[in-house]
Amino acid sequence: MIQIDGSFHEGGGQILRTALGLSALTKQPFEITNIRKNRPKPGLRYQHLSCVKAVAELCNGSYEGAEVSSTAVKFYPRNIKSRTLSVDIGTAGSITLLLQSLIVPVIFGDKKFRIKITGGPDSPFSPPSDYFAYVLIPHLKKFCDVIDYKVIKRGFIHKGGGKTELFVKLKFPVSNYSSFEEFTTELQKNTATKINLANQGKLLQIKGSSIASNDLQKAEVAERQAKAAKMALTKLNVPINISTNYSDSLSTGSVITLWAVFSDSDEVSQINPIILGSNSLGERGKRAEDVGKETALQLLNEINSKAPVDKHLADQLLPFLALTTGQAKVSEITPHCLTNIYTIEKFLGKCFEVDKENKIIKSA
Known part of the structure; x- marks a missing residue:
């Protein structure tokens, strides 16, 4: 049984989420100890427990010790097996973090999946749903015949109640191969799956979404967030299109997500898209203009890094880089990155070369 130290490096829930996904895909059992040891409230929270239960249902697995506060x-x-999986986190816990535990086995598991989740589409300390949809998913399309993610209902901090749905029809289901080694060999020799993100290229445009709960419409929160972000980005001299919308939700809240689209040729690559993202949530007592401006400044920092992969996308791409071939130059090698490398190599063996000076991660 694979042994994992849950306190390694940044010691957060990402270790458990990555381990669950790779365990399901590779059929290797594991034991994790010291779960979230470095957090103010160590052990499993409700959202982590939801990950364990969801992945177990996906792969017909079983578990021991999964309860709130367990370490x-x-x-x-x-x-x-192909299925429709419905998950209710039960709190405003992040839907996109739950998806981090499911995405690898869903992308490579068995034929097709529909995943319905109730929880927080836009929660603190996690990628908002529009980042997942417009920054991460474009990189995953090359592994799928179809991949579609939609937010059915928004939900913000405290009450959650949001609903999303992910549909995936697979191109490389592991169930089609006689062994896991045959599966990875096929992925690695297929040039269409190679991850090659070495250069940022030319900035073509900025896109974004600014969304707020219906009770903030009179105060024009979505428009103010978008306007402030656009003003901070005008010096880039490229088209900027930030949509504004209001949504029915159980609690008051707002979110703005921005993404910068690049290309190293005349067209945006469908195999290795270059998209940098940033996002912020509104907070009580924080001006909408400040929320929009801070998101824009985050994006400018990513653009100025000259890297084709932002610091939040980097650790989310690592499992796919490990299973295929290629490299990614990132804006920052974060503790999340290093923690994810540790966890991935527990299941797949030594599979990364990290050049910290040049901020390049290669599949070994």
Whole structure:
């Protein structure tokens, strides 16, 4: 059984999420101890427990020790089968973080999946749903015949209640191969799956979405966030299109997500898109203009890094880089990155070369 130290490096929930996904895909059981040891409230929270249960259902697996505040879990995967999976986190816990535990086995598992989740589409300390849809998913399209993610209902901090749906029809289901090694060999020799993100290229445009709950419409929060962001980005001299919308939700809140689209040729690559993202949530007592401006400044920092992968996308791409071939130059090698490398190599063996000076991560 694979042994994982949940306190390694930044010691957060990402270790558990990555381990669950790779365990389901590779059919290797694992035991994780010291879960979230470095956090103010160590052990599993409700959102982490939802990850364990969801992945277990996906792969017909079982587990021991999965309860709130538990600092150790054993997980035993079995076979992944096509299905519709419905998950209710039960809190405003992040939907996109739950998807981090599911995305790898769903992308490579068995034929097709529909994942329906209730929780927080736009929650603190996690990628908002529009970042997931417009920054991450474009990189995953090359692995799928179809991948579609939609937000059915928005939900913000405190009450959640948001609903999303992910549909995936697979191109490389592991169930089609006689062994996991045959599966990875096929991925690695297929040039269409190679991750090659070495240069930022030319900035073509800025896109974004500014969304607020309906009770903030009179105060024009969505428009003010978008306007402030656009003003901070005008010096880039490229088209800027930030949509504004209001949504029915159980609690008051707002979110703005921006993404910068690049190309190293005349057209945006469909195989290795270059998209940098940034995002912020509104807070009580924080002006909408400040929320928009801070998001724009985050994006400017990513653009000025000259890297084709932003610091938040980097650790989310790592499992796919490990399973295929290629390289990614990132704006920052974060503790999340290093923690994810540690976890991935527990399941796949030594598979990364990290050039910290030049901020390049290669599949070994």
